[in-house]
Amino acid sequence: MIQPLRTSHRRTWIILAVLLPLLLVLALLDRPSALPADSSSVPVSGHPHSTDGAKP
Amino acid sequence: MSEQYRAIGWSPAKRASDSAIAVGVALYLGIFLGIGMLVHPNATAETLLIRGLGTAAFLLLHVILCIGPLARLDDRFLPLLYNRRHLGVTMFVLALTHAAFSLVQFHSLGDVNPFVSLFISNQRFASISQFPFQMLGFFALIILFLMAATSHDFWLRHLTPPVWKRLHMLIYWAYALLVAHVALGALQSEHSPLLATAMAVGAATVITLHLAAARKEARVDQTQLPAASSIIAGSGFLDAGEVASIPEKCARVVSLNGERIALFRYDGKVSAVSNVCQHQNGPLGEGRIIDGCITCPWHGYQYQPQDGASPPPFQEKVSTFRTAIVGGRVLVHPEPLPPGTYCEPARIPASEIQLPKGGGA
Numbered sequence: 153m154i155q156p157l158r159t160s161h162r163r164t165w166i167i168l169a170v171l172l173p174l175l176l177v178l179a180l181l182d183r184p185s186a187l188p189a190d191s192s193s194v195p196v197s198g199h200p201h202s203t204d205g206a207k208p
Numbered sequence: 209m210s211e212q213y214r215a216i217g218w219s220p221a222k223r224a225s226d227s228a229i230a231v232g233v234a235l236y237l238g239i240f241l242g243i244g245m246l247v248h249p250n251a252t253a254e255t256l257l258i259r260g261l262g263t264a265a266f267l268l269l270h271v272i273l274c275i276g277p278l279a280r281l282d283d284r285f286l287p288l289l290y291n292r293r294h295l296g297v298t299m300f301v302l303a304l305t306h307a308a309f310s311l312v313q314f315h316s317l318g319d320v321n322p323f324v325s326l327f328i329s330n331q332r333f334a335s336i337s338q339f340p341f342q343m344l345g346f347f348a349l350i351i352l353f354l355m356a357a358t359s360h361d362f363w364l365r366h367l368t369p370p371v372w373k374r375l376h377m378l379i380y381w382a383y384a385l386l387v388a389h390v391a392l393g394a395l396q397s398e399h400s401p402l403l404a405t406a407m408a409v410g411a412a413t414v415i416t417l418h419l420a421a422a423r424k425e426a427r428v429d430q431t432q433l434p435a436a437s438s439i440i441a442g443s444g445f446l447d448a449g450e451v452a453s454i455p456e457k458c459a460r461v462v463s464l465n466g467e468r469i470a471l472f473r474y475d476g477k478v479s480a481v482s483n484v485c486q487h488q489n490g491p492l493g494e495g496r497i498i499d500g501c502i503t504c505p506w507h508g509y510q511y512q513p514q515d516g517a518s519p520p521p522f523q524e525k526v527s528t529f530r531t532a533i534v535g536g537r538v539l540v541h542p543e544p545l546p547p548g549t550y551c552e553p554a555r556i557p558a559s560e561i562q563l564p565k566g567g568g569a
Contacts, residue, residue, distance in 0.1 A: 157373055157489070158429070162422040164380050169415045172387050176411065179391035180404055182336035 225291040229298050236264050254313055259394070261306035266386060268299040270410045273383060277421035279506075283494070289506050293359045300356035307349050310342065341393035348385035351378045361487070369489050387411060429463045445532060445539035451478060451556055452536065459502075461493035464542045468493065469529055471538055472502055472513045477553035479513035480529035480540050487524065515550040533557065 240260035244251060272295050278285040315322040315329065330340040355376055358364075364372045387407070395403055446464070454460045454473040461468050461483055468483035470493030481502065483493045490506030497503070501510035501519060511518055516526040525548035530541040533554045545551055 157370065157377070158422075158425055160374075161377065161380075161418075162426065164377070165415060165418040165422060168380060168384055169419060172384060172411045172415065173408075175388055176391055176404075176408060178336060179395055183396055183399075184337050 222291065222294070226294055229291075229295060233264055233268075233298065233302065236267075237261070240264070254309060258306055258309045258313060261302050261309065262390075262394075265299050265302035265306055266390060267410075268295060268302065269383060269386065270414060272296055272299060273379070273414045274417055277417035280421040280424060281417070283505070286505050297356045297359055300352045303345075303349055303352055307345065310345075314342075336392060337396050339392040341389050344385045344389040344392070348382040348389060351382035351385075355379060355382075364488065369486060373489055383414070428461060428468065429466055444543070445530075445541050448538045448540045450536055451533055451538050454478065454538070457497040459493040459495070460538075461491070462540065469540060470502070471531065471540060472497060473556070474500075474513060476556050477513075478531050478533060478538055478556060479551065479553045480531045481511060481513065481516045482527040482529075482544065482547075484526065485509050485524075486526060492526070514553055515548055517548040 237257075237260045240263065241253070241256050244256040244259065248256070272292060275285065275288045275292050275295075279289050311322045311326065315325040318325060320328070326342055326346060327340075330338070330342075332338040332340065355378070358367065358372065358375060367375065390403075390407060395407065398404075446462075448462050448469075448471055449460065451473065454471060457472075457474055459470040459472045461470050463469075468491075469480050470483040470491075471478055471480045472493075474497045481492065483491055485492050485504040485506065487504065487507055487509045490504045490509070492502055492504055492511070495503045495505040497513065498510070500512070502513050503510050509518065509524060510522070511524065511526055514528075516528040518524040527544035527547050528549050528551040529544055530551055531554040532539040533556055538554070
């Protein structure tokens with residue numbers, strides 16, 4: 153009755169243990185590099201997280 | 209338990225816990241906004257609020273995800289389980305507010321419906337740094353909504369515990385979606401190592417705790433009980449170990465074909481019931497006998513050990529198992545009796561009963 157739930161829980165976390173670190177590494181590797189300090193004049197690109205124009 | 213519908217079963221402890229949650233969230237948002245204004249003086253208050261609400265919800269989700277495995281690994285964390293639902297609903301409200309502000313800020317200024325804009329304004333699915341990460345947050349929010357809406361015993365009863373449990377296990381995939389949402393969103397524009405480090409530590413903590421708890425559970429399931437044929441020939445009973453190994457008013461949990469049985473010792477007797485509480489499938493065998501009833505450690509649901517039925521007026525029932533004690537060993541029959549079936553407890557011979565020091569008067 154409850155055994156399938158325990159197995160499903162275990163499998164889910166084994167998958168996530170592989171998937172999440174991989175995702176974080178990929179996201180960090182592909183991250184755009186920071187612009188030079190004088191880039192404050194760059195207009196906001198429209199990216200939702202561009203708060204000060206730092207996003208290229 | 210199951211007698212009538214109440215929106216929330218308030219108690220002084222629950223009120224204190226909810227007050228602590230509200231104060232904690234308000235403090236976090238205040239500190240986040242204050243520091244945000246200093247570090248990003250050009251950022252608007254709306255943007256800082258969106259980030260504050262988002263990080264508060266994400267942080268709270270980590271706390272919520274850690275409570276379950278912590279309680280499995282160490283009994284001292286069990287009280288946290290009692291208030292996990294309110295934490296979950298708080299987290300959903302924070303996430304919903306974050307989403308609503310984001311939708312207004314980034315998708316409501318054009319001619320297109322904001323929800324349509326969310327799905328069509330960015331189609332760069334092949335790019336990691338430009339990925340439409342907001343969609344991931346939207347899908348996670350749908351899961352969080354389903355969970356928050358069904359976080360009540362009314363839904364637990366009507367959906368049945370296995371279905372309800374499966375629905376609420378979607379939180380793991382919501383967590384994966386939110387990690388992707390942050391990694392492909394905020395992390396792409398945040399060049400300080402703080403966010404990346406916090407995300408890595410958070411994910412590592414959650415994953416490690418869940419795997420450690422799962423490993424502990426697997427060890428219990430892998431233990432096979434030997435047949436008791438050397439004790440009672442041809443009886444079908446299994447040898448569940450020495451009666452002396454079960455502490456008074458507590459249980460020993462054994463596994464039979466992956467299903468667990470809790471063998472409770474109390475008042476010179478031993479009874480066996482299914483280890484699965486009918487409320488949220490909590491581990492009855494990790495509870496205690498209180499006022500003559502097996503009491504689930506998760507939410508305090510109670511069952512009489514001899515018949516597995518909740519005391520009136522409650523109606524929950526769990527399966528019982530036949531037991532015997534021969535030569536100081538507890539024997540249990542693997543075939544479950546229908547939930548609520550009375551089963552004569554096995555009597556512990558006087559020679560096996562060890563009175564506590566100073567007791568027996």
